Amino acid sequence: MTIKYIGSKRLLLPHIEGLVESLGTIKSSADLFTGTTRVARMLKRRGQFVHANDILAHGEVLGRAAIATDARDVNPATLEELLKDLDATPPEPGYFTQTFCRDARYVHPDNGARIDAIRARIESELTDEPLRCLALSSLLIAADRVDSTTGVQMAYLKSWAPRALKTLELKMPELIEGPGSVTRMDAAQCARSIGPVDLAYVDPPYNQHSYLGNYHVWETLLRGDQPESYGVANKRIDCKTRKSPWNSTRFIRPAFEELVDSIDARWMIVSFNDEGALTTGEITAILETRGSVRRVDIEHPRYVGARIGIHNPSGEKVGTIGRTRNIECLFLVESRG
């Protein structure tokens, strides 16, 4: 169970796991752009020590819960009791409800008032880890299940999505046995600071769409910082200034070169999509500075809009249908050391 996420490696996971399997014994790994932590969780379930990193707060919170928490340190009955108690918190509308449920309409105000009240209790009552991050992770996943968007927070639906009318419900987050760690920082900085690992997984953003802009509501919910917001989407004001080089056609190449240079790992698995700002040839050339490169291409049906075509209000097909399949590339690099 996790959040809806652009670029989540849900469909690619078996292919990534197959590659990992082929490498033999891997004891430690780093997922440097962890997002939903899907890949990091797969690695941890395989018994590795995993470090998860993302620049955004949701990656850190989901990572603290699923990766940095050792399931053996949590009493499931205590956690279940805590979530039940939090779930019963009386609604109390606050900043979240006003900003994201009334001024904008990402979540129904009835659920918004519950989110505000539960978030406030987590802040004041849960100062210790891992219970704090487990509760936050559960709240994030619960909020995502009742949102009213098409999946990103650039806009919200005109009328409430059916799921937005359901009642927010805190559920047990996934717990995995074993050690792990988490950071919230730039991936290259993280790679330099964690030291050597057997395997680094690299899944950066590959086009101009900013993850902060796409998931700004979750960033604000988890930071709890109540920032000034702007525009119809009511984005946090720092969406204007917190820019990632990975979203820039000009800066993505130096960012990728710096990252590849910073990683200290025998193996690297790099995900990229054939519609990204770097061509597969450019990626291969950069990776070859570190060792031998093997590429695996996986074809996927494209997002539903491209498959069903563009229709006018009377339901007739208009315009040209875009590509209906895209190719996800996995690059396996064995470092020369």
Ligand SMILES: C[S@@+](CC[C@H](N)C(=O)[O-])C[C@H]1O[C@@H](n2cnc3c(N)ncnc32)[C@H](O)[C@@H]1O
């Ligand atoms: C393609 S998504 C990763 C998806 C992830 N593998 C999954 O399965 O959920 C790219 C991620 O990179 C993060 N990101 C963007 N710029 C970053 C940076 N400079 N350092 C670390 N993470 C960054 C985004 O927040 C986003 O979660």
